[in-house]
Amino acid sequence: MDPDSLTVLRRRSAVIANRPMALGAFELELSRAHLDFKAGAEIVIHGQEQYEDRIYSLANGERDPTLRLLIRLIPGGVTTPRLAKLVPGDAVEFTGPTGSFLLRNDDRPIWFIATGTGIAPLRSFVRTVPHLRPVVLHGVRQAEELYYRDELEPHCSAYYPCVSRDPKSPQRVTTRLPSLRIPTDATFYLCGSQPMIHDVTKILAAHNIPADQIVAEPYFFW
Numbered sequence: 001m002d003p004d005s006l007t008v009l010r011r012r013s014a015v016i017a018n019r020p021m022a023l024g025a026f027e028l029e030l031s032r033a034h035l036d037f038k039a040g041a042e043i044v045i046h047g048q049e050q051y052e053d054r055i056y057s058l059a060n061g062e063r064d065p066t067l068r069l070l071i072r073l074i075p076g077g078v079t080t081p082r083l084a085k086l087v088p089g090d091a092v093e094f095t096g097p098t099g100s101f102l103l104r105n106d107d108r109p110i111w112f113i114a115t116g117t118g119i120a121p122l123r124s125f126v127r128t129v130p131h132l133r134p135v136v137l138h139g140v141r142q143a144e145e146l147y148y149r150d151e152l153e154p155h156c157s158a159y160y161p162c163v164s165r166d167p168k169s170p171q172r173v174t175t176r177l178p179s180l181r182i183p184t185d186a187t188f189y190l191c192g193s194q195p196m197i198h199d200v201t202k203i204l205a206a207h208n209i210p211a212d213q214i215v216a217e218p219y220f221f222w
């Protein structure tokens with residue numbers, strides 16, 4: 001089968017686990033359905049109707065036996081309230097892999113800057129290449145949303161939690177980043193809210209980071 005036909009193949013998978021995470025997020029573990037993918041790739045989950053289709057980053061490593069999605073529940077949203085109710089054994093259809101937010105093989109130092117569930121592809125990167133040693137800035141509203149922190153932090157050369165509603169020391173990735181020594185030779189992966197990606201890209205440009213060293217994946221726009 002040629003690779004292009006693989007990407008449009010609708011795969012039938014099953015829920016293995018649906019784990020609640022902090023502040024309404026949940027981690028959906030799915031059977032792999034023979035999916036071959038590169039770290040950082042996404043899949044499109046299909047609902048009964050086309051308007052229910054939604055795209056999610058894979059949070060599992062390339063060689064992991066199952067797929068994992070880290071999903072933020074959007075109250076009143078079309079799809080996430082339904083996904084949140086899935087139980088082990090339920091069928092899920094998806095296509096993929098898709099997306100261009102892939103781990104580059106360029107030997108550059110890695111900086112990963114995320115908001116919220118945008119941390120998911122970092123888990124895929126680190127589980128695929130454990131010696132990556134990225135510098136990580138994770139922006140969240142509350143400390144409980146620092147998803148996968150315990151698992152990821154030991155793999156990072158530096159890990160900066162940026163908690164915007166921390167009563168003692170509120171931080172955003174956009175306030176923390178300029179206080180750090182930003183290397184000009186790194187590749188910068190930005191994932192999450194579009195305003196964060198916009199603002200961080202401007203900060204990096206002001207630090208003379210070439211545009212081709214910035215890889216960005218906006219999850220939603222406002």
Ligand SMILES: Cc1cc2nc3c(=O)[nH]c(=O)nc-3n(C[C@H](O)[C@H](O)[C@H](O)COP(=O)(O)OP(=O)(O)OC[C@H]3O[C@@H](n4cnc5c(N)ncnc54)[C@H](O)[C@@H]3O)c2cc1C
Nearest residue numbers: 054055056057070071072074077078079080117120219220
């Ligand atoms: C490339 C890509 C990868 C993505 N990967 C992930 C992922 O790994 N995990 C994940 O949780 N989401 C991810 N998303 C977002 C996801 O595809 C859906 O948009 C999201 O789950 C909302 O689905 P919904 O049907 O419940 O809400 P909708 O009915 O689509 O939206 C309802 C309202 O909520 C707003 N909204 C939608 N998403 C968000 C959000 N994240 N934060 C705040 N407001 C929002 C919408 O603008 C709309 O006004 C990704 C998006 C893209 C483009």
